[in-house]
Amino acid sequence: MIARIIARIIGGVGSLALLLAFFLLYRDLSKALGGAAIHITTLGDLWSAVHPTSLQSLQPVIERHVAECRGLRPSCRCSPRRPSGRSQSPAPS
Numbered sequence: 001m002i003a004r005i006i007a008r009i010i011g012g013v014g015s016l017a018l019l020l021a022f023f024l025l026y027r028d029l030s031k032a033l034g035g036a037a038i039h040i041t042t043l044g045d046l047w048s049a050v051h052p053t054s055l056q057s058l059q060p061v062i063e064r065h066v067a068e069c070r071g072l073r074p075s076c077r078c079s080p081r082r083p084s085g086r087s088q089s090p091a092p093s
Helices: 002-034 043-050 052-069
Strands: none
Touching (some): 043 052
């Protein structure tokens, strides 16, 4: 019962994310067709347009976390990225 509820919530969030992605694609394509340059909306641009005060209040937290994960701070709890972008499984013994 609880698993179904969680699955519906995740499905709803996924559907909203997909709908938002299609809206942003439509917005970017309409700007590109209206003008000469191709424009791609970044997350920062979208967040700034929707709610700039929350972006300004969370910016130090986000910058600190990104600095930790990029190895600029030794207190990083993130796992390092693999250069190939794929996870590699260990060789069989």
